[in-house]
Amino acid sequence: MKMDNSPARGTRDLLPATVAVRDHVLARITEVYHRYGYQRIETPALENIERLQGGQGGENEKLIYRVLRRGLDEVVAAETRLDDLVDLGLRYDLTVPLTRFYGNNQASLPQPFRSFQFGPVWRAERPQKGRYRQFYQCDIDMLGEESVLAEVELIEATTEALAAAGLDGATVRVSDRRFLSALAQAAGLPEQAWTGLFITLDKLDKIGWEGVRAELPGRGLDTAQIDRLQETITGLRGVDPAKLGDRLAEAVPDLPDEVVADLAGTADALRALDGLDWEFDPTLVRGMGYYTGQIFEITHPAAAGSVAGGGRYDRLIGRSLGRDVPACGFSIGFERIVDLIEGAGSRAAVAVLYEADVPLPTVVGSARELRRDGRTVSPIRRRGKLGAQLGRLTEWGFTSVVHLRADGPTEERPLESR
Template sequence: MRDFLPADKARRERVLAVIRERYRSHGFDEIETPVMEDHARLHAGIGGDNEKLAYNVLKRGLDADAVRAAADDPAALTDLGLRYDLTVPLARFYASNRAELPAVFRSVQIAPVWRAERPQKGRYRQFMQCDIDIIGDASTRAEVELITATLDTLDALGLQGGSVRINDRRLLDAMLEYFGFPEAERPGVLITIDKLDKIGPDGVAAELRQRSSSPAAVDAFAGFLARERPAGAGFDEARIRAALPEGLDGDAVAALSEIGDAVAAARGARVPLEFDPFLVRGMGYYTGTIFEVAHPSVSYSLGGGGRYDGMIGRFLGQQVPAVGFSIGFERIVDLVADHAGDAREAVVLVHDQDVPVAQLAALKAAFVARGCRVRLERRPKNLKPLLDRATADGYSHFAAVRAGMDADSLELKPLG
């Protein structure tokens, strides 16, 4: 968990303002949910490994005997917890407020979440998530809207050239069945396949041989990994089929092809999509399309998401289609070039010690009324450190203020 100095905070807020504006322009409406949810909801088996990282809140009023009696049962000690993502709160929010929401609800959530991570570079215990979700639309239109809104937002942040790796959990299940992995083994097999980028085909095959009780299935999968990949770029039905085991077909292929055609229509000739038959994404609640956004400037993904049609039904008692896309704000904010800053003129008024407070208040009010950002500073013996700090904080001009001066008599001088 980190502190942010004024310049860092201002930078983050500028990036957030762009993200909010782009999402709003694509028809998404922002909501807010509490930072805490019920313990049972956060540990309902839909949050994957993130559930293990949840911060739980101790029940109020427990005495020492009650704590000792429940020491082996966390659920008996806690009734609330800090949210570890924004998807579980959204599902609860929709179930609670459905009557007041449109049939197809396009949601934006931008808020901090908490996970008990082991502190290290790039992993924080409190961090910002930026989620867009569409609830109530089972068609591929929802995926297309999410993908185009996300890529448009990256463009607006100056990160042009982004692309989306895309797959479908139904195709993954069909592949594992094709190779002969028993259904009970498939969740563990997917965990290993998800390491393909880190440990390579040989490492995946070796780990599968240790994990799986089906040597023939592992051999078949290893042989598929070793095959020659289709050459060339592009995203269409023929290329999708060519990347899959021969004869593997189904509605998922047609859906991916339809998404590709629609994104091409929105984005122009180059389709910024790449079919990756081994893209897994670790969250167990995904039921269909899954995706990750990539950028050529970095080797890691800048966000991801997918369809989770089964989650809201756990809270509502009836199935509701849902799909979401989250961009990694903490990763993106470090990549965005900080060109614009605050567009307003920013002025530091450096005043002598004998200038009356009333005069300073009037001067400041005059500049604020002109649309300026204004800071009052008493003149020190050495002016340079003060001006350097003002420049670092985004101020563009300064003026020396003496007793009796008004706003029109001040001489503004540029900083930096």
């Protein structure tokens, strides 16, 4: 029987040209985050299943890859519960592992702690274009900072990192889970019905008000309540950032003063950042169950969904540490960024094409000399027709060639000019 050599469904092999783009994007992002003081950490791919299923991962908890306990018999007893067979799972994001990391190591970490993570995560997604079962996330988090300095710095650093990687024209959308809760309460909904309302509001950009209004009666709202809700949200869309605090207080009178002050403070700081395109979006929800305050996303005209997102999660670390710790994070959709950036990562690469009768010391010496200016240089033996081989070198990403013969090298020349 012939073995199937294709990657596992929902995963993929990455060719050198693709990896070069990924390396470029990661290098630019890393450079920016390091300038802001974020320190790289690593956490294991495997976490205890109880932590991953702790109720804070939202819909992602349904997509966990669970790992069987070691030492199980090949055949297990009938009616055995799956929970009795599983003790570990593959992480579905980098935030839940970070909270455990901080709980274990906070005594030796600076305060506030600026964390930077990059690594693979796994979700049992239905494979489709742009969605993979194994993919990479790139996160920064600030732990221990209770003021909106955290939100503002995360937004500034991440937008700067994306621009450095080559993604311009992005827009930041900002909201607050506390504002959404006050909005639901003002609409007259009991707390157990709030999530359903948020899910519907999150579809507004896709289905419009007509579609949203069609769903809301099923969420427990009558026509008058829907009218008031629509009026409130419409009035806050496109609000002047300089007047955000006043408009929020008017639109939702029961909104706590602390929330108004936090959002107004964020707005004032973001207004001072040159070139930042941002807006308050009263229908921004974010799906994770652990958010407790401000939330944000970055969108781009060329992307169907957001390219980065995050928010404040002040109560999540308490599960590990036994006390709440202010925390705020931003996650870049690394795979989407790579797909949007074309031609990144290309650099000068020289092929030292040598004939069979050229002495080996001459070959490696020529390559060594060419590398002195920082370029990528690879010796490759001459084979077959020269024109066909030069074509292959171009396909492999080489930008120029030096042809070594026994009677001495020719000059370096661009491959495009052949």
